[in-house]
Amino acid sequence: MDEQGLEDAAIMLMTLGEEEAAEVFKHLAPKEVQRLGETLTRMKPVSRDRLAGVIGRFAEEANNHSLLVPDTDEYVKGVLRRALGEDKANLLIDRIMQSSDITGIESLKWMDAPSVAELLRNEHPQIVAAILVHLDSDQASGVLKCFPDRQRNEVLVRIATLDGIQPSALKDLNEVMGRVLAGGDRTTRSSNLGGVKAAAEILNMLGGSAETAVLDYIREADTDLAQKIMDNMFTFDDLVKVDDRGMQALLKEVQTSELVVALKGASPELKDKIFRNMSSRGAEALKEELESRGPVRLSEVEAQQKEMLKTVRRLADEGTIVLGGGADDQFV
Numbered sequence: 001m002d003e004q005g006l007e008d009a010a011i012m013l014m015t016l017g018e019e020e021a022a023e024v025f026k027h028l029a030p031k032e033v034q035r036l037g038e039t040l041t042r043m044k045p046v047s048r049d050r051l052a053g054v055i056g057r058f059a060e061e062a063n064n065h066s067l068l069v070p071d072t073d074e075y076v077k078g079v080l081r082r083a084l085g086e087d088k089a090n091l092l093i094d095r096i097m098q099s100s101d102i103t104g105i106e107s108l109k110w111m112d113a114p115s116v117a118e119l120l121r122n123e124h125p126q127i128v129a130a131i132l133v134h135l136d137s138d139q140a141s142g143v144l145k146c147f148p149d150r151q152r153n154e155v156l157v158r159i160a161t162l163d164g165i166q167p168s169a170l171k172d173l174n175e176v177m178g179r180v181l182a183g184g185d186r187t188t189r190s191s192n193l194g195g196v197k198a199a200a201e202i203l204n205m206l207g208g209s210a211e212t213a214v215l216d217y218i219r220e221a222d223t224d225l226a227q228k229i230m231d232n233m234f235t236f237d238d239l240v241k242v243d244d245r246g247m248q249a250l251l252k253e254v255q256t257s258e259l260v261v262a263l264k265g266a267s268p269e270l271k272d273k274i275f276r277n278m279s280s281r282g283a284e285a286l287k288e289e290l291e292s293r294g295p296v297r298l299s300e301v302e303a304q305q306k307e308m309l310k311t312v313r314r315l316a317d318e319g320t321i322v323l324g325g326g327a328d329d330q331f332v
Helices: 003-016 018-025 030-042 048-064 072-084 086-096 103-108 113-120 125-132 137-145 149-160 167-181 196-206 208-221 223-231 236-241 244-253 256-263 268-276 280-292 298-317
Strands: none
Touching: 003 018, 003 030, 003 048, 113 125, 113 137, 125 137, 125 149, 137 149, 137 196, 137 298, 149 196, 149 208, 149 223, 196 208, 196 223, 196 298, 208 223, 236 268, 236 298, 244 268, 244 298, 256 268, 256 280, 256 298, 268 280
């Protein structure tokens, strides 16, 4: 959802009142709650015309959507069983309904990374890996940062070599969740999570010296695996590969003050690409700020670049930006 959509949603929530708005929040994912909450705190007084426009669009959208069947889960199950027979349908239903079987892990998504790390600190690296692949990459990387180097390295290797989560591993996972979150015993099916791509996404969020240390550790044990992970990583300087349309969309989401800090550690090629995708006035103002800004701590630069990469991934998930190429490609 773009900024306009977030503001419209925030306006609608404000019209509902506290009780009804709270009910809406119960149905949102943790990140959606965070983004909407942040938008609500930034909202300025809303004009009568804008309020009328938002309510009008909401009414139009609501009229265009109707629930064709009262229980979509049961409808899907019934159709598949009629079409494929009981045995084949049940196998497919297991896959389709899989996401509803990790309710215990969903609870972790509402916790801060240090709290999750504390819960998992004494668990086997394989169990930790099986849990972390269910979390968003930025939250998983936050958990890993709380671990000692050795534990972090071992968990990342297991994430990278995880070829789906098999029933036996999920049984252990369920026991862990039962101990720490009082979860149910429903996570008994295989799940296609983990692997090189998941490890690369978490490493992208890890950043800095921790990222380098993990890659060095993996490279010593398995050079091919380390290379595959690097091929799937998207670093800040890889933004130079994003097309102009995508870059313009990204720049709309980033404040100039944030961009100045992030670009302190950027390649000349990336800076030039960003300048080309701004108005001449905006590019000149950015150049002046970059020149006048004094030294910035490396940790601040890396933190701001990480925040921008989160925005990049959100835009990529929404289809606004296309990510291409690996971290080892040569830039020309």
